[in-house]
Structures are given as C-alpha cells and as structure tokens.
Amino acid sequence: MLIICVYICTQQKEQMTLREYLTKYKISVETFATRCEVSGAAIWHYMAGRRRPTRKIAQRIEKESDGIVTVTQLRGEDGRRRHTI
Numbered sequence: 762m763l764i765i766c767v768y769i770c771t772q773q774k775e776q777m778t779l780r781e782y783l784t785k786y787k788i789s790v791e792t793f794a795t796r797c798e799v800s801g802a803a804i805w806h807y808m809a810g811r812r813r814p815t816r817k818i819a820q821r822i823e824k825e826s827d828g829i830v831t832v833t834q835l836r837g838e839d840g841r842r843r844h845t846i
Contacts, residue, residue, distance in 0.1 A: 779810045779830050781821065797821045807835065 777785070783793055790808075794801040797800055806812035807822075814822065819832040 774828050776831060777829055778808075778834065778835065779804070779826075782826050782830050783808075793825065796825045814839070 782788075783790065790804045791801045795802070795805045797818065798821065799814075803812065803814070803818075807814055814835055816832065816836065819835040822830055822835060823832050
C-alpha cells in the first residue's frame, strides 16, 4: 500500500498559476514569452485575466513550464472558451 502511495505522489506535478510559476522560478515575462513564441504583452494579459490564450499557445505554455502551468488552468476549468452575451 505504501509503495502505491509513494508512486502516485511522485507522479503528480505541482500545479500553479502562470504568475506563480514565473515568480517561483525567477523567469522574466519577456524571457518566457520568447520561449513560447508570443509577446510579453500577451503573457501579461494572460496573467491579469484580460485575455485567454488560444489552445495552441496554452499548450506551448504548458510545455515550457514542464506541465506545471496547465492548459486547463490557463483556459478555464473545462478548456473551452466561454462567450458572454
């Protein structure tokens, strides 16, 4: 039983917001934006919640953060865009 718990616990990655990730690992917005092939302004907008990244950009962010910042976290709980009337 203990072996299973240890395996499951080590397989789960810590998840955090984009802002928390950049702060924790001391990565500048501009550096991260370059790695993700987006503008620094776009990253600032994502962190402030003013814009939501496309699925493709969210996947790049997830890849660059080694899965710590997830597509689901960036785009919303279900990963689909929400439209308001």
